[in-house]
Amino acid sequence: MTKVFEQSSDRESSQSTAIDLDDLPESVGCCISFELAASQPSAPMPELSTRIAGAGDRAAALVIVTRKNKITVPIDVNWELQRERNLRANKVRQTSQTTHEEGSSGPLTSCQYVIK
């Protein structure tokens, strides 16, 4: 069964909770915090990456926020949940292709290689 994990961990605490996708919540947040080493230079610039789920449906996949010597990484997994919902609703089963057909290829160069 596919599960999404809600996790929070730092030096003081660590916990993990499994959520069954059979009972999908409206929204799930995931946050991982950890302290930077004292000698580490100032944290990297915040970075935002996005994934497009569909027309007008945009979700932040990863946002990094830095504060002094602590870095926090909240991960928005709503997009994954929505995708899982869609796959199930549409009864999409992902399979691996194990066929291969030789097609007309482009220019071919070949040379002999002597195995030593």
Next chain:
Amino acid sequence: MRPVVENWNIVVAGLWNTAIFSPHWTGKRLKSLFGIEQMNLEFVATARGTQVKFSTDRFTLIPGNEGLVVALKQIDDQSLDWAEKFVIDILGMLPHTPVSAFGVNFAFTEADLKSDLAALFRLSDSEQLAAHGYIPMSLSIQRSLRLEEARLNAILTYPEEGALSIRLNFHHDVAAAEEALERLRGHAVRYKKDGLSFLEKVYGLTMEEAQ
């Protein structure tokens, strides 16, 4: 029914590190397994970049990011057996490769479509299609059949270049390289026999010699 040698192959679907397949590494495997002293390196320009193939007299290795293909150049049992041994060796050498499935594939073509086979391609919507001006160019019938641990995907297409095209895919979903290795071992030649038996029993088709 003639074999289409170009489309006889073993495919392992997974996330492959193609950088491992250097001429030196691949050559060493071929020499150690079969005593092969030389191979051909083929460089094919494609829309996605240059594809490198490692070719011997019996088969060609085509490493890809999402699938490893060992394509046969001859359809005799020894070539098929060597192709299987080569795939098993690679799976054994690279056991951490995430592998999701493998397939053993055979292809044939039949120019003379007998009446009982032709009847397969007369579907109930043919008249409606013709009545509304839709001209069928080609029709594929795909059946997925359970065959012990494998799934046999049998795809019949007519017409394809004026003949009946037959593709047999013996497919296994697997969880890891080790499982693929165990399931493939000793099966390539057997699947060839199973495939030929299937085509003869069900459709009355027998294989002619390759031209």
